[in-house]
Amino acid sequence: MYEDRIRRPALMNKLTSAADAALLFKDGMTVGMSGFTRAGDAKALPMALVERARQAPLHLTLLTGASLGNDSDGLMANAGVVARRMPFQADAALRRKINTGEVMFIDQHLSETAEQLRSGDLKAVDIAVIEAVAITADGSIIPTMSVGNTANFVQQAKQVIVEINLSAPLALEGFHDIYVPGERPHREAIPLLTPWQRIGATAIRVQPERIAAIVITDSPDSPSNALPPDEETDAIARHVIRFLDAEVKAGRMDPTLRPLQAGIGTIANAVLHGLIDSPFRDMTMYSEVLQDSAIELLDSGQLKMASASSITLSAAMHEKFIANIEQYRERVVLRPQEISNHPEIVRRLGIIALNTALEFDIYGNVNSTHVGGTHMMNGIGGSGDFARNGQLSIFVSKSVAKDGAISSVVPFAAHVDHTEHDVDVLVTEWGLADLRGLAPRERAPLIIEHCAHPDYRPQLRAYFEEAKLGGGQTPHVLEQALSWHARYKREGSMLVK
Amino acid sequence: MYEDRIRRPALMNKLTSAADAALLFKDGMTVGMSGFTRAGDAKALPMALVERARQAPLHLTLLTGASLGNDSDGLMANAGVVARRMPFQADAALRRKINTGEVMFIDQHLSETAEQLRSGDLKAVDIAVIEAVAITADGSIIPTMSVGNTANFVQQAKQVIVEINLSAPLALEGFHDIYVPGERPHREAIPLLTPWQRIGATAIRVQPERIAAIVITDSPDSPSNALPPDEETDAIARHVIRFLDAEVKAGRMDPTLRPLQAGIGTIANAVLHGLIDSPFRDMTMYSEVLQDSAIELLDSGQLKMASASSITLSAAMHEKFIANIEQYRERVVLRPQEISNHPEIVRRLGIIALNTALEFDIYGNVNSTHVGGTHMMNGIGGSGDFARNGQLSIFVSKSVAKDGAISSVVPFAAHVDHTEHDVDVLVTEWGLADLRGLAPRERAPLIIEHCAHPDYRPQLRAYFEEAKLGGGQTPHVLEQALSWHARYKREGSMLVK
Numbered sequence: 001m002y003e004d005r006i007r008r009p010a011l012m013n014k015l016t017s018a019a020d021a022a023l024l025f026k027d028g029m030t031v032g033m034s035g036f037t038r039a040g041d042a043k044a045l046p047m048a049l050v051e052r053a054r055q056a057p058l059h060l061t062l063l064t065g066a067s068l069g070n071d072s073d074g075l076m077a078n079a080g081v082v083a084r085r086m087p088f089q090a091d092a093a094l095r096r097k098i099n100t101g102e103v104m105f106i107d108q109h110l111s112e113t114a115e116q117l118r119s120g121d122l123k124a125v126d127i128a129v130i131e132a133v134a135i136t137a138d139g140s141i142i143p144t145m146s147v148g149n150t151a152n153f154v155q156q157a158k159q160v161i162v163e164i165n166l167s168a169p170l171a172l173e174g175f176h177d178i179y180v181p182g183e184r185p186h187r188e189a190i191p192l193l194t195p196w197q198r199i200g201a202t203a204i205r206v207q208p209e210r211i212a213a214i215v216i217t218d219s220p221d222s223p224s225n226a227l228p229p230d231e232e233t234d235a236i237a238r239h240v241i242r243f244l245d246a247e248v249k250a251g252r253m254d255p256t257l258r259p260l261q262a263g264i265g266t267i268a269n270a271v272l273h274g275l276i277d278s279p280f281r282d283m284t285m286y287s288e289v290l291q292d293s294a295i296e297l298l299d300s301g302q303l304k305m306a307s308a309s310s311i312t313l314s315a316a317m318h319e320k321f322i323a324n325i326e327q328y329r330e331r332v333v334l335r336p337q338e339i340s341n342h343p344e345i346v347r348r349l350g351i352i353a354l355n356t357a358l359e360f361d362i363y364g365n366v367n368s369t370h371v372g373g374t375h376m377m378n379g380i381g382g383s384g385d386f387a388r389n390g391q392l393s394i395f396v397s398k399s400v401a402k403d404g405a406i407s408s409v410v411p412f413a414a415h416v417d418h419t420e421h422d423v424d425v426l427v428t429e430w431g432l433a434d435l436r437g438l439a440p441r442e443r444a445p446l447i448i449e450h451c452a453h454p455d456y457r458p459q460l461r462a463y464f465e466e467a468k469l470g471g472g473q474t475p476h477v478l479e480q481a482l483s484w485h486a487r488y489k490r491e492g493s494m495l496v497k
Numbered sequence: 498m499y500e501d502r503i504r505r506p507a508l509m510n511k512l513t514s515a516a517d518a519a520l521l522f523k524d525g526m527t528v529g530m531s532g533f534t535r536a537g538d539a540k541a542l543p544m545a546l547v548e549r550a551r552q553a554p555l556h557l558t559l560l561t562g563a564s565l566g567n568d569s570d571g572l573m574a575n576a577g578v579v580a581r582r583m584p585f586q587a588d589a590a591l592r593r594k595i596n597t598g599e600v601m602f603i604d605q606h607l608s609e610t611a612e613q614l615r616s617g618d619l620k621a622v623d624i625a626v627i628e629a630v631a632i633t634a635d636g637s638i639i640p641t642m643s644v645g646n647t648a649n650f651v652q653q654a655k656q657v658i659v660e661i662n663l664s665a666p667l668a669l670e671g672f673h674d675i676y677v678p679g680e681r682p683h684r685e686a687i688p689l690l691t692p693w694q695r696i697g698a699t700a701i702r703v704q705p706e707r708i709a710a711i712v713i714t715d716s717p718d719s720p721s722n723a724l725p726p727d728e729e730t731d732a733i734a735r736h737v738i739r740f741l742d743a744e745v746k747a748g749r750m751d752p753t754l755r756p757l758q759a760g761i762g763t764i765a766n767a768v769l770h771g772l773i774d775s776p777f778r779d780m781t782m783y784s785e786v787l788q789d790s791a792i793e794l795l796d797s798g799q800l801k802m803a804s805a806s807s808i809t810l811s812a813a814m815h816e817k818f819i820a821n822i823e824q825y826r827e828r829v830v831l832r833p834q835e836i837s838n839h840p841e842i843v844r845r846l847g848i849i850a851l852n853t854a855l856e857f858d859i860y861g862n863v864n865s866t867h868v869g870g871t872h873m874m875n876g877i878g879g880s881g882d883f884a885r886n887g888q889l890s891i892f893v894s895k896s897v898a899k900d901g902a903i904s905s906v907v908p909f910a911a912h913v914d915h916t917e918h919d920v921d922v923l924v925t926e927w928g929l930a931d932l933r934g935l936a937p938r939e940r941a942p943l944i945i946e947h948c949a950h951p952d953y954r955p956q957l958r959a960y961f962e963e964a965k966l967g968g969g970q971t972p973h974v975l976e977q978a979l980s981w982h983a984r985y986k987r988e989g990s991m992l993v994k
Contacts, residue, residue: 374969
């Protein structure tokens, strides 16, 4: 059995249970696991490691592509298995451990982890745990619904554990394009000139003798937890579409736009969903993750093709995707995240980057990660890779949170992930601020009047007016700059009564 | 006369005075001028525009490579000629106008201005004013001591004014390598694989009919205003060299290191100067500006070659450079700033980026631009291009300023130009903090104990301890986060008495 999944007969004797594979792990090891935005994560080993930690001390440094599904991150964190974690996560239980300081979280640009492993800036991966559709006759590993950092982990790990997931259809073979940049100082240009180009192999090469164990699983990825569009996300989508339409009419791009990137989550997904009612045709995506909206746009024909590092769908959309998988194979490419997010490619293609802000200030500095300036939400993800190096950097947010108690537009961002240098356009349900070519003093009125919730505009105007009395390129009243966040903590609302 | 400088006879009739050339300018125009870190700036037109503004209203948007010399920026600002300015400046008088809000300053990554002009995100350049060594027989322009955005301005401007500077030796021909990326969406990979490679032309092509005026000048660039090394910059240099030496010993790079970038100014120049006493050999530079230290390292033989967008030297070093110019031509390449700072190349080569911080916080967020969080100093320059995309990002600063009244290490950066994601190493005269692979809570003790001035360490420790009580990935006491800056304003010192 499994001949179609393990096509190199000599590897059959590596078949083992997850519990036995877990015995390979030792306290203090660095482990690289597949998985990117809940897609393509290992299903069995995380649970087996939780079990193993009950018998012996097991504190690992865990690297992944991005977030894992199946509550793996939370279960491993609660069991004490995860001592250090990078480069991204999105799990409530792990988040608690991070914010109490029990787990050290290193929040990284998603294009950079592989580079830092390669250059030795990070400790080398001891064991890679990789979900696969199959192992080919030459021992190469065919990934499932994401690529992430998997190729890099496999390249570096002393031992590779492969989880063959029977629920991942064999028809996924051919979706992946595995290209890994060479070592410095003799690195070539990456030969990718269009989003649809394939430049690598369809599977991850590995010397078969490094495959230490093969475990069979049969459970699907966790479905996407993006919420459906609502009135506010619809409004945001309309503003973005009107803006892009004006760019086309001004002759700055043709109606195919530039390749689109959209961050993970509800708002970006909703904006992309809104593109179904747009005048744009033959669009392409060059993104890190494809959500339901990308499949909808592929189906509507408005999206010609889509490149990403993972596919994260709702249960219903996943079913549809699998049922029609043959028709997507020619139009979807899954790449390593250092290629999907690579500065070289992002700049060359001139990506339109669409990412979600937690909050932004009146000058256009964006906080993507820290609630209240201190507590980690998920991580910066790829937003910085795209916002810095793309052609257009758009950040979207609802204007308020917590029933209006929190304004997303504040005098001073309590944490900065994207500086004013990297933010071209800000959008909320109230409107859009086009910041290109503007100085901070010109940005503030636009952001206040176009993006802030009307309830907060008087407070923001008053702050800006008072700040200007002190002068400066970026006027502030430093004594009050963070007072909104302090007021929320103290009184439960940023609004001055 | 000038046959060697204007080699296309038909252009001789374009010779005119600066005053007459200034008549081409109209109120509200966008002007692109050569000039990068005081090198290769137009000498006559800025003064002629100041004169012209006395007769007619003249408010311009002025783009350059980076800072101008000869007090041009200040004189034009004081005359009201500069209404908008980008992407960088370093002039005391202009800075005052920026900080009062009289001049709108758009502070940009130096690699991005050309890209924004090309994509139409910025208003097109009406007139380019370019300093040149000569105009070739086919009408191409040979730049002088910098390239900056000159090729882009020339490509876009309706009219080009060329200033032929007789004090710039003809022997500068051959130093420049002019390559301009193509239009999207059909852009090729940039074929530059090593710092020394030449991929373009030695002069800037222009249709001769767009050359509207040629003005003869004969005055040199302003000399560099970098201060000589001192005890503290020597200490910083020693820490950096010890760190790089450890990288070599750990096998992460060979003794040629990676191509070096060093920001403009005293500290970076001093650190590079310190490399003369280092064990590294056959080094290369891939930087935006070459200062005295680069020439010293070329002369000592430790630097094999250097690539940049400008050469900014002290008067003595300039004289030496010109006297021996033939021996430098094979070892020095001057490129457009979008190539010297290009994310594609910076990532491919794995640049070691060495830039100066005004201040940084205990978690590694860096302020490069805003004094007291509000008042513009010079601009972010290329630091973001290199810090984000290079292999190693090092920021250096003296631990205190104003005789100890200001600590460069603060609880919370009052302005953020470089986020913790982009800062690998921090250095002051007291020591070095290697932040790679560390979470914010791990970074703080290193930064406090290795980098802060001992007088400020107790205050920083107390802040960090109190902040941790509130929890979070990046603990803060928001009510006190900016209190150090407020205290300095109120009491003249950040130190608690």
